[in-house]
Amino acid sequence: MQEDTQETEVRETTTRDGDTTVQRQTVARREETPGVVVAQRVVWFIAGLISIIIALRFVFLLLGANRGADFTDFVYSLSAPFVGPFVGIFGEPTYGTSVFEVSSLLAIVIYLLIAWGIAKLFTIARPKDEV
Secondary structure, eight states: OOOOOEEEEEEEEEEEETTEEEEEEEEEEEEOOOHHHHHHHHHHHHHHHHHHHHHHHHHHHHHTOOTTSHHHHHHHHHHHHHHGGGTTSSOOOEETTEEOOHHHHHHHHHHHHHHHHHHHHHHTTSOGGGO
């Protein structure tokens, strides 16, 4: 287990300028981030990245983006494994080339709830003042 440490360093400098003495004091403080906090940040980063990819997919489908464009195809193929489990739960209204993909919105909500649960699991055994 990683220990929480805090280190403070004080440096004093005295200079003489004529009849005046000038004292300068510099304080440097260093704190280590607890492992729990780092783990939570990693979980939220991954969940945020997945949510952004799915949100891009949702916007592209809603605006009827050209599926033949390389970037659009890249976003669709990257997001497909994350949205796949939710396809078909609800109907998806289509207006010309625009698609309101409810499964993308559902996927974002579910993945954020899963991330929240995992982040909370890291804090179960920790005292409240450490998190």
